[in-house]
Amino acid sequence: MAVVRTCLLKVLSHRRNRNPLVSYLSHSPPPLTTTTTAASTTTTTTTPMHSFTLSASLSTSHTTTRSKPMCLYHTQGKCTKMDDLIHLDKFNHDCSRDLQVNIADLNKIRSQNLDFFLVLDLEGKVEILEFPVLMINAKTLHVEDIFHRFVRPSKMTEQIINEYIEGKYGKIGVDRVWHDTAIPFTEVIDEFEAWLMQQKLWIGGELNRAAFVTCGNWDLKTKVPQQCEVSRMKLPLYFMEWINLKDIYLNFYNRRATGMVTMMKELQIPLVGSHHLGIDDTKNIARVLQHMLIDGALVQITARKNARSPQDVNFLFKNRIR
Ligand SMILES: [Zn+2]
Numbered sequence: 001m002a003v004v005r006t007c008l009l010k011v012l013s014h015r016r017n018r019n020p021l022v023s024y025l026s027h028s029p030p031p032l033t034t035t036t037t038a039a040s041t042t043t044t045t046t047t048p049m050h051s052f053t054l055s056a057s058l059s060t061s062h063t064t065t066r067s068k069p070m071c072l073y074h075t076q077g078k079c080t081k082m083d084d085l086i087h088l089d090k091f092n093h094d095c096s097r098d099l100q101v102n103i104a105d106l107n108k109i110r111s112q113n114l115d116f117f118l119v120l121d122l123e124g125k126v127e128i129l130e131f132p133v134l135m136i137n138a139k140t141l142h143v144e145d146i147f148h149r150f151v152r153p154s155k156m157t158e159q160i161i162n163e164y165i166e167g168k169y170g171k172i173g174v175d176r177v178w179h180d181t182a183i184p185f186t187e188v189i190d191e192f193e194a195w196l197m198q199q200k201l202w203i204g205g206e207l208n209r210a211a212f213v214t215c216g217n218w219d220l221k222t223k224v225p226q227q228c229e230v231s232r233m234k235l236p237l238y239f240m241e242w243i244n245l246k247d248i249y250l251n252f253y254n255r256r257a258t259g260m261v262t263m264m265k266e267l268q269i270p271l272v273g274s275h276h277l278g279i280d281d282t283k284n285i286a287r288v289l290q291h292m293l294i295d296g297a298l299v300q301i302t303a304r305k306n307a308r309s310p311q312d313v314n315f316l317f318k319n320r321i322r
Contacts, residue, residue: 216321302315
């Protein structure tokens with residue numbers, strides 16, 4: 001419902017702000033590249049104004065729907081074509097589409113200590129380039145909402161940024177949308193906090209019956225604190241604890257997974273979209289999370305920082321991935 005409501009609000013607001021320059025209809029057909037793996041087919045399309053990734057895959061445990069290319073302007077609340085029926089027919093504006101589960105599976109889920117999981121998978125080694133969060137309901141496994149921003153580094157020259165973005169996002173055809181939409185990390189955090197409040201997940205301080213889910217400890221142990229230092233801001237309290245899905249996986253299945261791709265292979269979940277596009281990796285991690293919840297896992301906090309000395313991390317599982 002939240003997603004539908006958000007879409008309707010966006011339709012109304014885009015009607016007022018429509019940018020007449022953004023139109024596909026005048027463009028010639030975009031170049032098309034296709035790569036095929038054993039498990040899935042990933043297609044990347046590029047248009048001069050908007051860039052999209054398109055995925056088509058077969059799923060074992062998820063309802064099979066043929067994916068349309070995702071509108072990455074829309075995931076960031078910046079699509080200007082929400083009143084264009086042809087655009088809406090051509091491009092996916094619903095992030096929950098790749099994350100459908102069978103209702104019959106929901107009774108296999110055990111009672112959780114949390115109401116919502118915030119799946120997060122940052123991109124960017126030197127500075128953060130992408131900040132995607134999927135909000136998953138712990139009972140229904142439904143994608144309640146999405147927060148997605150491309151992030152503009154604050155300590156790099158324009159030339160370095162251009163090279164960096166071309167190398168990372170150019171090859172999957174999303175460099176244009178990155179340049180069109182990226183904002184500094186401090187602004188991303190302001191908007192993220194407004195979103196958290198809107199979702200009633202936070203009223204200042206810690207999260208309210210919600211926790212971040214990441215693949216590894218790097219995102220919240222290392223990268224966010226580093227970026228806060230670079231961006232000269234205090235580390236927000238809600239980043240002090242998280243769930244490392246690899247530790248839950250190890251303790252639940254008693255198998256060691258080195259990363260997202262390993263977990264997906266072992267659980268026979270095909271990859272969706274482009275690996276290392278943050279929003280697609282976040283969806284894939286969310287699908288691993290859904291699978292583990294349906295298998296009966298208890299998904300709980302695995303790491304917590306000490307508020308007095310944020311350098312120290314207390315790992316709550318004895319058996320963990322190092
Ligand atoms: Zn759109």
